[in-house]
Amino acid sequence: MVRRAKKSADGTRKSTIREVAELAGVSTATVSRILAGNYPEAPVTRDRVMRAVKELDYVANVHARSLAGTPTTSVAIIINSVISPHYAHVAQGVQTQATAEGRLCLIGTTGGDAARELAMVQLMREQHAEAVILVGNVLADAEYQARMSQYAHSLAAAGSRLVLCGRPPLGPDVPAVVVGCDYTGGAFAATSHLISAGHERILCLGRRPGYTTADARHAGYRDALTAHGIAHDAQLEVEGTFEREEGYRMIKERLESGQRDFTAVFAFNDLIAAGARQALLEHHLGVPDDVSLVGFDDLPPALDLNLTTVQLPHQEMGRTAVRFALEHETQGGAPPHIVLDTHLVIRDSVSSPR
């Protein structure tokens, strides 16, 4: 019996493999094989099938396909926000590599909300994403450890894989790939650079105890001071988040209260540096003539500000995350922990103190 194509309400008519088979006068198995191209096939049949496919504008139904065997391969990335340069760059790396490896890229944003993160992870798990990449700054407390372990196991149970990008690793028994970056080393280099120029009173902006990325940078800052025999001064370590407005606020508040007790500023990211610079300028302090400034990230604002900063391999992190997530998939063994390098980019925002 000939099965007729069903017309749906809106007049849409998706063609099925059956119709193609009928039109070509072969079985569905043959069509499937010819399209997959992994079986011996007679040129004549092949032609007939291809012609039918063209004619019907046939596209295989992914859902049916996934169900039957060939699982759809996609990689998911979950970030705070697409418009933050750092996340955008990592996402670009993930997207590029995913495409290169023949995978589709799903993207979800959380706005920094742990509940939405959880929901997203669930969603991606339902979608059977091959890997779920979580990126970003986070409070690394016990609650975090527990939540991530749960994600990792839950995903592993569904045949997927958790990747932490720029987040602290979990235990060795937890099945999660970790891709990090030597933040501490970068901060050490940045601070050392200022010290070499003769600075000793270096303000650091963006301290946020408990948050991994901030902590790592702070550690590098302290290490550099120690290495050069300079005592650290807690008064010079200002707390704030990683946003432009915060950089502005931190400097502004300090200058307005008359604390002009530093000759250089190390901002924990370029956005903070941009805000800080604006506040400095408003107080008639030039960069680098009056105050030296070093940032972190080397993202768009840096170039316009002529900012000496620490370059991070943002895109490379994304690419690496995908690469290892998929590679590791096939092998067994302990999940890898990769650490990428950073390097200082010297522009024109540092000079010697007067």
Added chain:
Amino acid sequence: MVRRAKKSADGTRKSTIREVAELAGVSTATVSRILAGNYPEAPVTRDRVMRAVKELDYVANVHARSLAGTPTTSVAIIINSVISPHYAHVAQGVQTQATAEGRLCLIGTTGGDAARELAMVQLMREQHAEAVILVGNVLADAEYQARMSQYAHSLAAAGSRLVLCGRPPLGPDVPAVVVGCDYTGGAFAATSHLISAGHERILCLGRRPGYTTADARHAGYRDALTAHGIAHDAQLEVEGTFEREEGYRMIKERLESGQRDFTAVFAFNDLIAAGARQALLEHHLGVPDDVSLVGFDDLPPALDLNLTTVQLPHQEMGRTAVRFALEHETQGGAPPHIVLDTHLVIRDSVSSPR
């Protein structure tokens, strides 16, 4: 007969609705209904089922579900690159709205390559995305018209919908939603602002005949000159793409060849403005003291440069695209064409000519 859960190679064990049903001592139909919650259900049964679901950490298989009825709902966005601020903002809007409407967001990048765009559209079509949103600058020639029409029909045939975001509309018979922005009006306002300040020799940067976004801005520029009775001078209209380096190049080449024949610059986007500004500074021309500068987009660099610019509703465009794509889905009628407004943001990069 009791079917046992299959163990896959890596020890993974996804639980099926069958197992849940067995554990709860009911049929799969009941489990499905209780989870969907759209049917009468006895509290006792409900409890048993929910307990079983919890115990097995059961998550329904999307593919099976889509195949059987409830189609998975996702929205796809295809852009040049995630790291370009404009695209990132639109993508953020799409992501936000998609999530708000309970949809997943797929993302693909093309790098500006038409072939990859085609491949992406195919891919999204296979994925049964409810809507495919194409955003960005494009050469609006006949080939474009043909390609887009093909996309639109192909997607419509698959029950999906094409959305053009910041791209020129196709014919009225082509099933594509168009979300645009009043680029011409914005450019008119920007140019008028310069003219009001007393400028008559206004350089415009980023001309690119045939490319829609550039053309629209150019039209606004010309209109403003005409409206104020100033004759346009083709010598003042410089060709270039929408990148920072190009802005730098355009000004640099001009100044190095001694053509210091303008008092103001209208850059077709903020990146161009950033590059232009750098070149101006290198030639010891201050902004706005020596040369006035207006940009377009109001994206991150603008704030740091204190740039007067035209604000575009980037995120709103993304949100609107999703909203109309999904809304229109249910109704019939001609596909909508929405045009959003722009407005001038005045900062400190314009002054009167000396």
Added chain:
DNA sequence: AGCACTTGTTAAAACGTTTTAACTCTTCGA
């Protein structure tokens, strides 16, 4: 001619859901 391959094709059984139609109890009104 008989046998063992290879080549090309197919019918039918998965895959894991949702949904249709049918079935069994209760309950209630007449």
Added chain:
DNA sequence: TCGAAGAGTTAAAACGTTTTAACAAGTGCT
């Protein structure tokens, strides 16, 4: 006491692929 209506549940039929196992038909070797 009967019949109808409703509540709760289920067996079985989709959904559109891939894949397994089986089967023809052709080829070369003895």
